[in-house]
Amino acid sequence: MTTKTSKIIYTETDEAPALATHSLLPIIQAFANASDVAVETRDISLAGRVIANFPEYLKEEQRIADALAELGELAKSPEANIIKLPNISASVPQLQAVIAELQAQDYALPDYPENASTDEEAKVKATYDKIKGSAVNPVLREGNSDRRAPGSVKQYARTNPHSMGAWASDSKSHVAAMTEGDFFGSEQSVTVEKATDTRIEHVAQNGSITVLKTSQPLLDGEVIDASKMSVAALRTFLEAQMVEAKEQGVLFSLHLKATMMKVSDPIIFGHVVTVYYKDVFEKHAAVFAELGVDVNNGIGDVYAKIANLPAEQKAQIEADIMAVYDTRPALAMVDSDKGITNLHVPSDVIVDASMPACIRSSGQMWNAEGQLQDTKATIPDRCYAGVFQTTIEFCKENGAFDPTTMGSVPNVGLMAQKAEEYGSHDKTFEIAEAGTVRVVDSNGNTLLEHSVEKGDIWRMCQAKDLPIQDWVKLAVNRARASQTPAIFWLNEERAHDREIIKKVNAYLPQHDTTGLDIQIMSPVEATKFSLDRIKQGLDTISVTGNVLRDYNTDLFPILELGTSAKMLSIVPLMNGGGLFETGAGGSAPKHVQQFEKENHLRWDSLGEFLALAASFEHLSVTTDNAKAKVLGQTLDLATAKFLQENKSPSRRVNELDNRGSHFYLTLFWAQELAAQNDDTALKAKFATPAKLLTENEAKIVAELNDAQGVSVDVKGYFKADATLVSKAMRPSNTLNEIISNI
């Protein structure tokens, strides 16, 4: 019996997952409605967030509510049941592109003021900066992260292994990280016993104080840390690496997280651009200053800003850029056909996915000729770079992993309430003047202090006590439920980790850990330990902080399953609700490009299927809805069958794509509902749809596949015309009619 309203919120996001939603959501709603479950949508797309934040610029009828803010509040309540698809974490060039697209659609939005000079511009910039980077996930993540490959998915990978590039023992690929002057080298950390307020201030050499942040309240038992990246050390390191890459004849590649680390990493990216293209930046300094070139947006910004210069001057600068490639190491390419390099824009190479993709391809990246080549993968800060270097060393020694036999590394990640580095952007500063930066509490005690030089990047991070307690509990529960060893990836050599280790040691005894294997190891040791086991077919839970949660949940799934899109990604919210993320990956723009070119969408919605089943299961408990339980169980069975029968989207046009994969899920789900005996009303309701779907399989698949092979124009990239997208994504009338009659 249903005692409470059963409601699921399905998020509308961007790019491929947003296109897929036009096909999948009507199916989900039809099945859910039949079971007293309401599935509502909320628009948290990049375009939607931009529109929602500038009502005063827009016509009445264009304004929309701030759905992200609403969901952020909902995530703190026990009723929350949110399915969150991947969304764009926008770099500045992407932000500029969405604004331009919306302006062309008659939204009178202000431009993004790169150099705000008036109060109004400063206000506009501050609003856009809130939308920039990873602005969605941190708001919704009021819980820690539980990501793993379900048994059926792992089984699928074993029987349908993805291709893995062979590894040569003499591969020259390696990770380059700093040995001094980085965040790792300067980290300080304390745990505050009692709640207090803090402020962050800069003291210049002449003693004058500038407050960088007036208030940063801390709770009882909160862990804080601060560290700095020396810009001089960074630039020296980069120059040396570029010289070495050239000597070694390997590509130079850079791997950062400019989206989540939206303040620090674009600055680091900018330094790499100006060191690599230093001849150009020295020669054209005056012109670039006049044009307002922002190196943090990549060399792409130079191309954009010089576009309107007189032809001759523009050609000269372009020639000077090309001349750099003769003296510098070859760059890893993002798109060799279009000449887009690793240094064009900071959002094109995102470390969590880019490093595993490189390791999956024999440790190589694409060169300008479109061929794979060994690379110097530059990850400036040392904190986590060792994980990738250790994996590379393991592959050189043991060869590529074998997906048919390898074990698994699920993750339990500390994430709640903007934990650690991923919550640091409002406490990250590019230092204006040499001096010291300090964190001072409300009693005037200095908690953390660093001497800094002009241009250094200083940051403070927080990890709250209750989320840490919840994380330890989640780790023990996962270890118990799966009878798998759990390793806390914490490094005694880091000040922050030492504080966390104290807490782990204090909270573990509060749980029954008898018979469980729970250990603490540094990330490098933990990587070795887990890889040795993975090779033997054994599983090991990685219990990590927020950054390694992100890295490990792409690294291991990409090696084990070929993609992180096949992960189950659950966030048990601390106040009792559930957030079900779909997969662990993003929304690759190339999927949309292929869709527009030939009406084939290769996006795999498996992550959505898994999230939905977990969401129904959660709902059945929180709202005592037995039908939701049946929906979840049958969906799980249907997903297992979907995998067994290999109905995932193909990458090639005129073969089964995202839409065809949705058809098969619908077919199997309806068949499971018609076959089960737990709920006779549902059984009866799905008898006819199951029969019709079965009988019309060939016809529907033909309708779906025949629609492909032509270009599609949906009148927008960030905000496409919903009617046109729906039409394109639902080309089978036979299927549409069966669904509308459920």
Ligand SMILES: NC(=O)C1=CN([C@@H]2O[C@H](COP(=O)(O)OP(=O)(O)OC[C@H]3O[C@@H](n4cnc5c(N)ncnc54)[C@H](OP(=O)(O)O)[C@@H]3O)[C@@H](O)[C@H]2O)C=CC1
């Ligand atoms: N949770 C979130 O909201 C996240 C959002 N992002 C956002 O996504 C965008 C791209 O980020 P990037 O780091 O390149 O990561 P992606 O995970 O999008 O890209 C890596 C590759 O993974 C594959 N892939 C990922 N998901 C799927 C899927 N469901 N079906 C098929 N293939 C898939 C694609 O490989 P192939 O070539 O094999 O098709 C893709 O090129 C950015 O805007 C970023 O901000 C990124 C990570 C998480």
Ligand SMILES: O=C(O)CCC(=O)C(=O)O
């Ligand atoms: O929010 C983002 O920008 C990316 C998140 C991500 O990569 C992850 O959670 O795995």
Ligand SMILES: [Mg+2]
């Ligand atoms: Mg990630």
